[in-house]
Amino acid sequence: MTQTAWPDGVLSSGTSCGIKADGAPDLGVIVADGTVAWAGTFTKNAAAAAPVTWCRARLGAPVRALVVNSGNANACTGRDGDTAVAAIARETAASVGCHAEQVLVASTGPIGVRLPVDAVLGGIPGALDALDPSVETFARAILTTDPKVSERRGNGACVVGVGKGAAMLAPNMATMLAFVVTDVACEAAELQSALDSAVSRSFDRISVDACESTNDSVFLLSTGRAARPRDGSWEHALEGVCADLAEQMVRDAEGGTKLLRIRVEGARDDGTAAALGRAVASSVLWRSAVHGADPNWGRVVSALGSADRSLDLTSLRVSIGAAAVFENGAPAGSLDDAGNEMVDDEILLLCVVGSGTGEAEILSADISPEYVTLNATGTS
Amino acid sequence: MTQTAWPDGVLSSGTSCGIKADGAPDLGVIVADGTVAWAGTFTKNAAAAAPVTWCRARLGAPVRALVVNSGNANACTGRDGDTAVAAIARETAASVGCHAEQVLVASTGPIGVRLPVDAVLGGIPGALDALDPSVETFARAILTTDPKVSERRGNGACVVGVGKGAAMLAPNMATMLAFVVTDVACEAAELQSALDSAVSRSFDRISVDACESTNDSVFLLSTGRAARPRDGSWEHALEGVCADLAEQMVRDAEGGTKLLRIRVEGARDDGTAAALGRAVASSVLWRSAVHGADPNWGRVVSALGSADRSLDLTSLRVSIGAAAVFENGAPAGSLDDAGNEMVDDEILLLCVVGSGTGEAEILSADISPEYVTLNATGTS
Numbered sequence: 166m167t168q169t170a171w172p173d174g175v176l177s178s179g180t181s182c183g184i185k186a187d188g189a190p191d192l193g194v195i196v197a198d199g200t201v202a203w204a205g206t207f208t209k210n211a212a213a214a215a216p217v218t219w220c221r222a223r224l225g226a227p228v229r230a231l232v233v234n235s236g237n238a239n240a241c242t243g244r245d246g247d248t249a250v251a252a253i254a255r256e257t258a259a260s261v262g263c264h265a266e267q268v269l270v271a272s273t274g275p276i277g278v279r280l281p282v283d284a285v286l287g288g289i290p291g292a293l294d295a296l297d298p299s300v301e302t303f304a305r306a307i308l309t310t311d312p313k314v315s316e317r318r319g320n321g322a323c324v325v326g327v328g329k330g331a332a333m334l335a336p337n338m339a340t341m342l343a344f345v346v347t348d349v350a351c352e353a354a355e356l357q358s359a360l361d362s363a364v365s366r367s368f369d370r371i372s373v374d375a376c377e378s379t380n381d382s383v384f385l386l387s388t389g390r391a392a393r394p395r396d397g398s399w400e401h402a403l404e405g406v407c408a409d410l411a412e413q414m415v416r417d418a419e420g421g422t423k424l425l426r427i428r429v430e431g432a433r434d435d436g437t438a439a440a441l442g443r444a445v446a447s448s449v450l451w452r453s454a455v456h457g458a459d460p461n462w463g464r465v466v467s468a469l470g471s472a473d474r475s476l477d478l479t480s481l482r483v484s485i486g487a488a489a490v491f492e493n494g495a496p497a498g499s500l501d502d503a504g505n506e507m508v509d510d511e512i513l514l515l516c517v518v519g520s521g522t523g524e525a526e527i528l529s530a531d532i533s534p535e536y537v538t539l540n541a542t543g544t545s
Numbered sequence: 546m547t548q549t550a551w552p553d554g555v556l557s558s559g560t561s562c563g564i565k566a567d568g569a570p571d572l573g574v575i576v577a578d579g580t581v582a583w584a585g586t587f588t589k590n591a592a593a594a595a596p597v598t599w600c601r602a603r604l605g606a607p608v609r610a611l612v613v614n615s616g617n618a619n620a621c622t623g624r625d626g627d628t629a630v631a632a633i634a635r636e637t638a639a640s641v642g643c644h645a646e647q648v649l650v651a652s653t654g655p656i657g658v659r660l661p662v663d664a665v666l667g668g669i670p671g672a673l674d675a676l677d678p679s680v681e682t683f684a685r686a687i688l689t690t691d692p693k694v695s696e697r698r699g700n701g702a703c704v705v706g707v708g709k710g711a712a713m714l715a716p717n718m719a720t721m722l723a724f725v726v727t728d729v730a731c732e733a734a735e736l737q738s739a740l741d742s743a744v745s746r747s748f749d750r751i752s753v754d755a756c757e758s759t760n761d762s763v764f765l766l767s768t769g770r771a772a773r774p775r776d777g778s779w780e781h782a783l784e785g786v787c788a789d790l791a792e793q794m795v796r797d798a799e800g801g802t803k804l805l806r807i808r809v810e811g812a813r814d815d816g817t818a819a820a821l822g823r824a825v826a827s828s829v830l831w832r833s834a835v836h837g838a839d840p841n842w843g844r845v846v847s848a849l850g851s852a853d854r855s856l857d858l859t860s861l862r863v864s865i866g867a868a869a870v871f872e873n874g875a876p877a878g879s880l881d882d883a884g885n886e887m888v889d890d891e892i893l894l895l896c897v898v899g900s901g902t903g904e905a906e907i908l909s910a911d912i913s914p915e916y917v918t919l920n921a922t923g924t925s
Binding site for chain 1: 847876
């Protein structure tokens with residue numbers, strides 16, 4: 166397990182408060198020495214969970230603590246959900262010694278199940294008693310399978326992140342959550358701008374189930390104890406941590422066995438390239454083929470042509486690893502060569518869609534029969 | 546097997562020409578006594594197959610015959626593909642006694658594989674020798690599993706249709722094809738308008754894999770031997786045949802075991818309702834839950850909220866069969882009741898998304914582990 170520590174001035178812990186029937190850790194807290202600036206990016210789903218609504222309303226103002234539970238998304242839970250979030254913030258604030266509005270809340274788990282708020286409230290004192298500098302117990306409280314941790318240090322500054330799940334990756338755990346802490350001093354607005362940029366090139370570039378969940382959230386807290394390097398190294402480190410966590414999420418997708426890098430080049434702009442990459446990542450047929458190492462590139466071309474109805478086939482080039490499969494409007498190379506490129510655990514699919522300068526890389530995973538089995542039960 | 550016959554003046558047959566390695570029927574022809582008016586709706590995929598491009602260019606002008614092969618989509622095959630289509634039209638025209646431009650061509654099967662055009666050309670004479678009024682051998686030449694046939698007769702007019710697959714339903718058979726023949730006299734433009742209307746309320750309302758394939762085509766031929774009823778019964782019959790074939794396609798989806806009726810009401814307009822229904826049908830997570838009879842309605846709300854970011858949860862009502870699961874912004878009813886509603890082979894999901902007058906019903910199917918297995922291999 167990781168020995169990673171948060172930046173100075175931030176502690177965390179994790180515990181079991183009883184949301185999960187099997188007694189697994191399901192409650193994590195992060196507490197700062199004093200109030201800190203923060204930024205957040207949240208799901209745009211209209212069914213955003215109660216904790217997302219709470220946190221959005223806190224954007225711009227400093228915070229002191231963050232509470233996250235797993236095992237329950239507190240989404241689609243109506244006014245009960247909002248009441249639960251406020252109670253959790255109040256309880257935490259009372260123990261830490263701050264205002265309820267200075268406590269962020271996050272949740273992940275099944276949608277539409279009433280949050281057992283008494284269990285959470287009962288668990289908070291114990292979690293606050295167990296605070297330490299290591300990310301370990303906190304990471305365990307939100308994990309589905311393996312803890313996902315990433316850090317970058319250098320130039321007198323550091324960025325440390327912990328993540329959980331990717332959008333709709335795991336059964337009933339419909340959430341991508343990431344918690345990043347840095348020591349770099351930043352205004353909230355600068356922090357938000359840096360986070361937006363990093364997220365757009367990391368978490369926004371992974372796609373496993375296409376659907377944006379009710380709880381997706383990325384938090385960035387800043388202790389302000391270090392000067393902001395002027396050479397761009399901090400922004401680079403922040404993007405590196407986010408990209409690292411995003412890739413770990415895809416690699417760890419339940420029911421997936423392979424990492425699929427979908428690289429789109431030659432598009433009109435980066436946004437178009439990303440949209441085309443996502444269209445390929447959304448093809449269940451192509452993801453099934455990836456699972457079976459079947460070089461069924463027709464499904465890739467069909468997905469691209471369905472997403473961009475003005476795609477010019479004569480300027481499209483598709484290759485799998487080192488094997489060209491489509492160019493000049495017609496099949497190219499040998500299917501055997503392409504099939505050999507698909508045996509690895511990591512597959513690179515390159516789609517050059519024109520002569521523009523737009524490019525993007527979308528990370529996805531295959532789909533396995535086990536994925537369906539995992540997702541076919543569990544709610545009732 | 547069906548004893549359905551085409552309207553008078555139209556004959557068909559089916560045979561094996563050697564595209565399919567196992568010797569299964571893979572070539573069908575339809576021939577009219579004389580030239581007939583026709584209409585067609587085709588995939589909007591930019592990677593549309595060579596036969597689709599050929600047929601689009603023939604829209605508006607009368608035709609005499611139609612040739613369809615299974616086992617090969619002739620898509621993404623470059624100039625070779627276009628050359629093959631022209632050769633097939635010429636060969637058929639020479640035997641039938643018409644111009645090559647009066648022959649429609651359709652294909653279904655794997656994308657990106659060169660069409661063995663000599664096999665098709667060799668099979669055409671035999672297919673033309675075997676013409677008869679029954680739809681049977683024609684239907685068998687294009688089927689994946691069971692033949693799909695529908696007819697409506699009345700008011701002195703008739704509509705007969707044969708269909709195959711749904712969009713991206715079956716492994717490597719990435720196509721929905723339908724061939725409809727009527728005896729009602731219509732100008733080509735009227736025929737097109739009637740077909741567009743019928744398709745928008747039938748084939749456009751099924752969704753199994755979200756991706757529009759390279760070969761999707763619906764043909765409507767009119768012998769013109771009957772007067773067009775003035776009471777709307779013919780348009781109703783045409784829509785009935787299309788809806789019937791569409792439902793058969795979903796019921797017969799390979800790797801699917803349940804029919805899912807997603808009914809959306811209260812939307813701004815019908816188009817919005819259909820888009821929301823398709824968003825739910827595109828959720829692999831929800832389709833997995835349907836497979837396991839798991840009433841995981843949170844995945845439905847999440848799919849709706851991701852597709853319409855201004856969705857108002859407080860006016861959303863969701864029910865599965867007779868069991869309400871979400872209303873007034875919060876969970877409703879019992880999960881056990883909802884689970885009981887999901888045991889059947891046919892499931893009705895009702896989503897009332899507001900107080901508008903827009904409504905739509907999208908037909909879809911569950912996804913099973915077998916679906917992934919079926920689609921994981923087969924190309925090389």
